[in-house]
Amino acid sequence: MSKAFSEFIPLGTSAHDFELEDVTTKSKFSFNDVKGDKGTLIIFMCNHCPYVHHIIEELIMITNDYRVQGIGFAAISSNDFVTYPEDSPEKMIEFAFDNNFEFPYLIDYYQDVAKKYQVNCTPDFYLFDQQDKLVYHGQIDDSRPGNSIPTSGNDLRSAIDSILYNRSINSVQKPSMGCNIKWKKNSVL
Known part of the structure; x- marks a missing residue:
């Protein structure tokens, strides 16, 4: 496990x-398909990362609490599953069912x-407003493992509440921390 932090990406x-x-339905989803009326959270995660395992219960509670309030959700796994078979589509299906995902696992x-x-890194969270910004x-x-x-x-939760209740979101945001993305060997960044 190599520890990594999320990259700085300008707000807006x-x-x-x-x-x-x-992986669970074999259906294709676009951003617009998963978009919520009030905002959208895109979560990059994988099956084997201990940082994902550490937060998964809370993440499921967040998705259950906020999807009924107009927030759309999707999780995406981008790891090289040839080199890391624990992140294979079959294992993704198991992980989604074991954790009762009520959102697409792409x-x-x-x-x-x-x-x-x-x-x-995984997990990595991207929250967009109604204008997809x-x-x-x-x-x-x-919280971190250990x-x-x-x-x-x-x-x-504070960021999502800010969208729902038209509050300003704190522009000082701590990066996510977790396992680095497992890039394919021939992948160019």
């Missing part, structure tokens, strides 16, 4: 479109979407 950046397959076969979004790109909260801080989702 427009969401990049994509068309990716949901596979980025060619890693194009991860490159467009400048993803550097980036308003939050940071951590879920201060640091004894309980997982609360405070940072991400």
Whole structure:
């Protein structure tokens, strides 16, 4: 496991479109398909990362709490699953069912979407407003595996609440931290 931090991306950046397959339904989804009426959270994650495992329960609570309030969700796995078979589509299906995903779990076969979004780690959170502009790109909260801080989702929940209740979002955002993206050997960044 190589620890990495999310890249700085200017707030106000427009969401990049994509068309990716949901491993559980085999249906294709674009950004517009997963977009919520009030905002959209795109989550880059994978099956094997201990940082993802550490926050997954809270993440599922967040998605369940906010999807009924008009926030759209999608998770994307971009890791090279040939080299890292624990991130294969079959394992993604298991992970989605084991954790009761109520949102698409999309596979980025060619890693194009991860490159467009400048993803550097898993988990990595991109929150967009109604105009598909980036308003939050940071951590879920201060909890990390082994640091004894309980997982609360405070940072991400605060950003989502700001969208829902028309509050200003703090422009100082702590980067997400997790496992580095497992790029394909011939992948050019």
